[in-house]
Amino acid sequence: MSETENLHQFAVEARSESSTRTAVEVRDFEFVVDEPEPLGGTDEGPNPVEYLLGSWAGCLNVVANLVARERDITIDSLDISIEGDLDPRGFKGASDDVRAGYQEVRVEIDAETDADDEELREWLEAVEQRCPVGDNLQHETPTEIELVDE
Structure with a gap:
């Protein structure tokens, strides 16, 4: 295939x-x-950048639980906090030296599980690697914007 x-x-x-x-x-x-x-x-x-953070949190939740099931890890609770720093001068066109998007994004995951420290480290590594939204944020993705002429 x-x-x-x-x-x-x-x-x-x-x-x-x-x-x-x-x-x-x-x-x-x-x-x-x-x-x-x-x-x-x-x-x-x-706003759009808040939805972006929320999308990442939702995706991390799904992948975290998927990977936990695959590894027979029980998650009793999972809290995800994400915050990002954005300089509005970029999207407002006030500075060509400032990117329009987040300058930095930080994620904290508080997971109560039955896993030991090594299992948790490997679980988190797999979650980070397999999260589609995180992948799009951390790696360049080809995009195309087209103006439709009707």
Whole structure:
């Protein structure tokens, strides 16, 4: 089986409802992306970079539990905290020397398990390696943005 036969495609549809509010549809779900009031939004939903952190946390949770099951590790509780530092001058165009995205992102995982220290170290290594969102954040992914001319 070729690599392309194994690919699963994921997609969202989004519509701008204002200069800061975006309505997003994915499968049978809808959610709102907005900015907080100090950034000109109406604060009706998390902003894009907050969703990015939340996506990583959700992905880490799924992969952490998957890897734990594979290794017969029982997870009694799992808390994930993620924070990132972003300089808004980048996306506002105020400085060409500042990247638009996060300058740094930090993840803390608090896991209560029945694993010993070595098993936990190996588990965390596998989780980090196999998390798709983390992989996209930590490695360059080819992207393409196309303007549709109707």
